[in-house]
Amino acid sequence: MTGTLEDLLRELAPQVLGVLVRRYGQFDACEDAVQEALLAAAAQWPAEGVPERPKAWLVTVAGRALVDHWRTDSARRRRETTSVLDPTNEVGDDRDDTLTVLFLCCHPALSPPSQLALTLRAAGGLTTAQVAAAFLVPEATMAQRISRAKQRIRDAGTRFELPDANERPGRLAVVAHVLYLMFNEGYTDLQQPGLTAEAIRLTRLLHRLVPRDGEVAGLLALMLLTEARRAARTDADGSIVPLAEQDRGRWDATAVAEGLALLTRTLGAGPIGPYQVQAAIAAVHDEAPTAADTDWPQILALYDVLERVSPGPVVTLSRAVAVAMVHGPAAGLAVLGTLDDSGRLAHSHRLDAVRAHLLELAGDLATARDCYLRAARMTASLPEQRYLTRRAARVQDRHQQPDQD
Template sequence: MTAPGIEDLPHIEDLLRELTPQVLGALVRRHGQFEGCEDAVQEAVLAATVQWPAEGVPNSPRGWLVTVASRRLIDQVRSDHARRERESATAGEVVPEHVPDTDDTLVLLFLCCHPTLTAASQTALTLRAVGGLTTAEIARAFLVPEATMAVRISRAKQRIKAAGSSFDMPSGAEREERLRVVLHVLYLIFNEGYTASSGGELHRVDLAREAIRLVRMVHAQLPEDAEVTGLLALMLLTHARRDARTTAAGDLVPLDEQDRAEWDRGLVDEGIELVKASLAGPSLGPYQLQAAIAATHADAAEVEETNWPQVHALYLILERIAPNPMVTLNRAIALAETEGAQAGLALLATLDSDERMVGHHRLLSVRAHLLEKTGDTAQAYEHYRRAAKATASMAEQRYLESRAGRLRA
């Protein structure tokens, strides 16, 4: 074992996050019964967090975790008198001395994003089983009681079990469809981390970083997939702005007012290279296009240098291949920059009949911004106020109320 030290604690935490899905994948492939394996792995990880800082990291940390988790699983089966048939099949197995090198993380991600689950359940199960977050951590991230999140995760496991899912990588069209679900779930996790839907903080950096870590994991296994590459690029380019997005007091700073010197150039440079790689293929997907838009913003040293015609053109393509009211809303902002605020307002008007956007704070706030540009400060004030009331994010509320206040000053 490696000699322990206080400086090793962050390393141990990162190592456990990385190894958790690999160990769970190894157990599920060997024993089946996803729920029992997941519980056993969590116990093994807990044991490691106690023992490794005191005794040192084992020479084969993955093998240590697999061995301990396997023993925990066997103990669970032996103590469960209602499962005697399974006990005879599983408890008689010898704890493996040799741990296969295969990494089943991607297979595990596909399982957690099973189509029978809701998006909320897919997200929670992914963070628990693949991300290695505790139920309490996930509950805090989504501002729900721990008991509520525990029930959600438990039900998700039961639904997967009831669906009779096998621990195998799907093939053909099913594989492509399931991969899209996986990417969407990781995209949702990142978005919640980048702009929290509610609460006092604008963003949850830990959640955004976890989404990036998981997408890096997928990209390492599928480096040729252009949409995986595009999603990683999009996350890096967006996350690069995190330090410039808020003031010291935690107030929101919009993109056009950010100090771009505070953007993380390492992430920007990596993201731009990934965008180039993702666009080299024969087809375009929504994550590639969003990454290209983020790269266009990153290319501008000052906001005045932004290539708005290119941004608008990219949103136009994105709107055609993946129609979505939020895409149209963002295109309206770019259109206003190229053809004037009235053109942007005219495009926003097409969203008024979309029930998904009725009363949405983003539509209200963008309309307020464009109305302010036209000089209609009275209507802009009213829309800023309505937008502030419509969002559950305290940081966004403060920003929108400050915009309204400036118009009345």
């Protein structure tokens, strides 16, 4: 399936699900029916072409799948068949219920991990396998979690509507976190630019719903300031280019300007949160004309704030780089040492990759090479494997150079 078709299906999936749930209820049955329709489209559209009204096509096919599921109830089947197969009903339904689907997936009856998993699949368009990979669990385990989440929503008898003003803040934080994860999944996977675009689209919708929420505005700014660098993240052969070596002339100036404007309106207007701080860090990078001009003391100060408002090993990992750039690689390595017993990073390549970089800066080339290779073995991403392996080879060449003089 081509990237363009995959992007289209990902965008339409929550809209189609919204149409079905608003008409018929039964979120779990509707979500299963939408998945069947998406599979049918993925199989037929490449050969037959995309229909003139792709959303209506998906609604029709998903509706027929519902009829098949309900065929044991003949009276209801006749009633639903009349509604589902009415072309006027299908084509005229242009309402986008994506945000309502997002909030429904973040129902308080679900645990936070279930909220995240269900939203990534139902509203984000990720497959169960992709969601499982994001959570580092087997696909079968994730399938069971999603199934139980849909069952709980059905048992709760939730109405398909946006939460009221009193209930919205608690669920808003989960929705924002889901969109953050969705964006990170697409940005990390260089083959899924459509996923970051969809995360930005959904975050724009959320920002429109709650324009005064500083964290939602900060999240949108963070996405824009980060996505602006996409074109420069890889070279001609698809290899990863680190931030310090990127051609900043290829960055999207329009996205940078929009992100900076959002951040300017947000900072200082209310309580500061982690998305606003991360956006501020991204802004410092994006505003530097060259890597050498980066204001690392300011970035370190922002990471100090981020550790206070949202502490965690991933934040400490990034802060270690800023410490190294301000106080030297030995200081950064000392910060990394505090993460050696962190269970959350035990199966991630990030710790070894950052340690390799700081060891290279410190001149310990032999150990840096070993860390690069160990990190390459731990990541499942082929572009990252190639990048880390090349870094290891470059360090090896530098290490052997004195012996050749």
